[in-house]
Amino acid sequence: MAKSENKTKPEPVDPAAMIASVEHPQRRADAEVLLPLFTRITGWPAQMWGPAIVGFGRYHYKYDSGREGDFMVTGFSPRKSYTSVYILPGYRDLSEPLSRLGKVKHGKSCLNINKLADIDMDVLEEMVRDGVAYMKANYTTAAR
Structure with a gap:
C-alpha cells in the first residue's frame, strides 16, 4: 500500500491567536x-x-497496512460544545485515572470536557504526562 499522510497537518498559525479568537467564553478561558x-x-x-x-x-507512525504519517503527541481543541483533550495513544486501559478525573465523556484517545472546573486538574496532568511518557518510550518523538 502506498504511503498515506494524515489529513490533519501542522499549520503556521499562532496557537495563542487561535485561542483568543474562540467565541465561547468558557472554552476560551479553559484553553488559556x-x-x-x-x-x-x-x-x-x-x-x-x-x-x-x-x-x-x-511522532511518526506506521501501521501494518503501510499507512504512515506524522501526528502530534498530545494536545487540545476548544470546540463549540466542549474542549477535547487528546491523550495518545488511545486503546490503553485508562479506567483507573478516568475514575478519578471527574465529569468527562471520552473516546479512544480523547477526553471531552465541558469545563475544567468539572475535573481534577492533577489527574488530567497525570494522564497527559503518562501519555507523553508512553509516546516517548514507544515512538520517535520530536518537538516539531
Missing part, C-alpha cells in the same frame, strides 16, 4: 489555562494542527 499547562508538562512549544487543534510534539 491549558496552553501553559501543556507547555509545562511536555516541554514542547504549541503548534496548530489543522485550524482548531493545539498540539504538542510530533
Whole structure:
C-alpha cells in the first residue's frame, strides 16, 4: 500500500491567536489555562494542527497496512460544545485515572470536557504526562 499522510497537518498559525479568537467564553478561558499547562508538562512549544487543534510534539507512525504519517503527541481543541483533550495513544486501559478525573465523556484517545472546573486538574496532568511518557518510550518523538 502506498504511503498515506494524515489529513490533519501542522499549520503556521499562532496557537495563542487561535485561542483568543474562540467565541465561547468558557472554552476560551479553559484553553488559556491549558496552553501553559501543556507547555509545562511536555516541554514542547504549541503548534496548530489543522485550524482548531493545539498540539504538542510530533511522532511518526506506521501501521501494518503501510499507512504512515506524522501526528502530534498530545494536545487540545476548544470546540463549540466542549474542549477535547487528546491523550495518545488511545486503546490503553485508562479506567483507573478516568475514575478519578471527574465529569468527562471520552473516546479512544480523547477526553471531552465541558469545563475544567468539572475535573481534577492533577489527574488530567497525570494522564497527559503518562501519555507523553508512553509516546516517548514507544515512538520517535520530536518537538516539531
